[in-house]
Amino acid sequence: MNGVHDMGGMDGFGTVPVEANEPLFHARWESRTFALMRALGFTGAWSIDEFRYVTEGLPPHVYLSSSYYERWVLTLELLVLKYGLASKEELESLTANDRAVEVKRVLKPDSVKSLIPRPNYERDPQAPAVFSVGDLVRTKNIHPVGATRLPRYTRGKVGRVERIQGCHAFPDTVVSRDDEDPQWLYTVTFDGRELWGPDADPTSKISIEAFEPYLEPEGTHGGAS
Amino acid sequence: MADHDHDDDHQHDHDHHHHHGEGHASELSEMQIRVRALETILAQKGYVDPAALDEIVETYEKRIGPHIGAKLVARAWVDEDFKKELLKDVAIASERIGLTEIGSHVIALENKPSVHHVVVCTLCSCYPWAVLGLPPTWYKSYAYRSRVVKEPRKVLADFGTTLPDTTEIRVWDSTAETRFIVIPQRPVGTEGWSEERLASIVSRDAMVGVTVLQPVIQEA
Missing domain, CATH: 3.90.330.10 (Nitrile hydratase alpha /Thiocyanate hydrolase gamma)
Structure with a gap:
């Protein structure tokens, strides 16, 4: 969706706020929120892709006026209600009813270490990769209302395939129809001027990790350097 | 509540840090209340184990960085x-x-x-x-x-x-x-x-x- 989360290239946010000797968490509720997110993710009640999509769907004014962990709280509340892990009444009254739904598993302290390594979303390919390293490609000019990992600032642009990153669960269909529909993933690199016009820093190059359905072949007359 | 008594055994230094800039006290306490409600209900229903939450926080505070x-x-x-x-x-x-x-x-x-x-x-x-x-x-x-x-x-x-x-x-x-x-x-x-x-x-x-x-x- 074309949400406010997709902020690459926006102006007006000022200088980057750097806090010296920043603590890992600024308040206890932040650390509990982080832990709840990981523990609830472990239950399998929802995917990481849906978690991101629900955050992206927060109203723009709410998204922008909330901190990172505040957005996580809002997202967790929405997902907990959606999947029936708790009701609004329970959260307000602090009185739990019996469980209405079961989950695949519950995280115990001795399983926490299994959450540390990055999970692997690589899957068996359904077809050979269409593109090769060095190919010129053009990102599609698409504006799906569902989940997508193709940022707006890179749509309809010509870039070059720099790496092939394997075949992975496709977040777009994981969210829209609970289907991993694995797709090849490529690092696609754009010249700064292709994205931002002739005034862009000529020494800058920007890459995204693009799933194959986001890309189409570009002829040998493409604009990328 | 029993599931919070557990936390009292732990020293959480970061409790004493406060938001700089945009956050102010009323927002913080609203978040504290909402997060506590989530943890309380989900723990009572057995969807999360507060000890596992402690372990997650400790892992990222002490071991992974x-x-x-x-x-x-x-x-x-x-x-x-x-x-x-x-x-x-x-x-x-x-x-x-x-x-x-x-x-x-x-x-x-x-x-x-x-x-x-x-x-x-x-x-x-x-x-x-x-x-x-x-x-x-x-x-x-x-x-x-x-x-x-x-x-x-x-x-x-x-x-x-x-x-x-x-x-x-x-x-x-x-x-x-x-x-x-x-x-x-x-x-x-x-x-x-x-x-x-x-x-x-x-x-x-x-x-x-x-x-x-x-x-x-x-x-x-």
Whole structure:
């Protein structure tokens, strides 16, 4: 969706706020929120892709006026209600009813270490990769209302395939129809001027990790350097 | 409530830190109430185990952090073969030095005089937790996410970083299930240092690519 989360290239946010000797968490509720997110993710009640999509769907004014962990709280509340892990009444009254739904598993302290390594979303390919390293490609000019990992600032642009990153669960269909529909993933690199016009820093190059359905072949007359 | 009594056994130093800037007390207490409600109900219903939540927080506060990435960088500086392996596959190279919790698709990028890598996630705030721990607030800020893909040199200047005009700036937007760690250039003045001492000067920000490591002035 074309949400406010997709902020690459926006102006007006000022200088980057750097806090010296920043603590890992600024308040206890932040650390509990982080832990709840990981523990609830472990239950399998929802995917990481849906978690991101629900955050992206927060109203723009709410998204922008909330901190990172505040957005996580809002997202967790929405997902907990959606999947029936708790009701609004329970959260307000602090009185739990019996469980209405079961989950695949519950995280115990001795399983926490299994959450540390990055999970692997690589899957068996359904077809050979269409593109090769060095190919010129053009990102599609698409504006799906569902989940997508193709940022707006890179749509309809010509870039070059720099790496092939394997075949992975496709977040777009994981969210829209609970289907991993694995797709090849490529690092696609754009010249700064292709994205931002002739005034862009000529020494800058920007890459995204693009799933194959986001890309189409570009002829040998493409604009990328 | 029983599930919170458990927490009283633990010292949480970060309880005593307070929000700077936009947060103020009423917002904080609203969040405290909402998070407590979630934890209380979900624990009562058996969907989460508060002891596991404690363990998660403790793991990221004490065990997982940028010292892991720093160890990889220091080894790469002193061992060319290791560096090649790291650039090929971070997880496999890491196992060679006893770091077995990296997982899939963490990718190392080597800074050189000719090219400087910098990492962002414009869509959310994807970050290589397994090698750098949890991201600082600036990495998650709207200013960083919006600007670094468009005006990377100006963003680097916010961090006091100036690169030669001839250096290519390569920005990596972590839009999918790959994560990136930058291998900074080894600073001059560190010749002959032990790996451990080298690791001590490898900063988190340099491994995201927003700073470069400064030359070390040797004491006479």
